[in-house]
Amino acid sequence: MNQILDFFSKEIMVLLVAAMPVMELRGAIPIGVSLGLSPIHAAILGLLGSMIPVPFLLLLLKPVFEKLRKNPHWRKSIDWITKRTLRKTKQVHKYKSLGLLLFVAVPLPSTGVWTGSIAASLLNIRFKHAFLAIFIGNCIAAFIIMMISHVAVNF
Incomplete structure (x- = not known):
């Protein structure tokens, strides 16, 4: 672990973990706190890192999915991702932007910015919204995770 920390700073590690699917800021903030960062510092880095892939996902996901779906080797995977995402995001479909906000705000597995971005793209929610x-x-989720991390550190 020390070798990794020598190569990457703690801050870069938190940013990179936050940008990863599945982990996102829900994993990055506790990791940052465990590395000695304050919960606020870890939350800010986690928020910034988790937002890095969002514009790319919103702009490029649908065209990439359409292109990959034409290939029989990828069709099954793309259809599985699409069905799984749409099944998990019924409130997003019903309430659009507000549903998307609430979906991303809940700090549970598979409710973060990656799944939210996929849902927004598949449901044709305008980029700025x-x-x-x-x-x-994501700010709400960061606040919740930051508070949990703060309580855990001071417990």
Whole structure:
């Protein structure tokens, strides 16, 4: 672990973990705190890192999915991702931007910015509305995880 920390700073590690699917800021903030960062510092880095892939996902996901779906080797995987995402995001479909905000704000597995961005893209939510909803929802999730991390550190 020390070798990794020598190569990457703690801050870069938190940013990179936050940008990863599945982990996102829900994993990055506790990791940052465990590395000695304050919960606020870890939350800010986690928020910034988790927002890095959002514009790319919102802009490029649908065209990439359409292109990959034409290939029989990828069709099954793309259809599985699409069905799984749409099944998990019924409230997003019903309430659009507000549903997207609430979906991303809940700090549970598979409710973060990656799934929210996929849902926004598949549901054709306009970029500026989707990005703002994802950002605000992510801020709420960051606050919740930061508070949990703060309590855990001071317990």
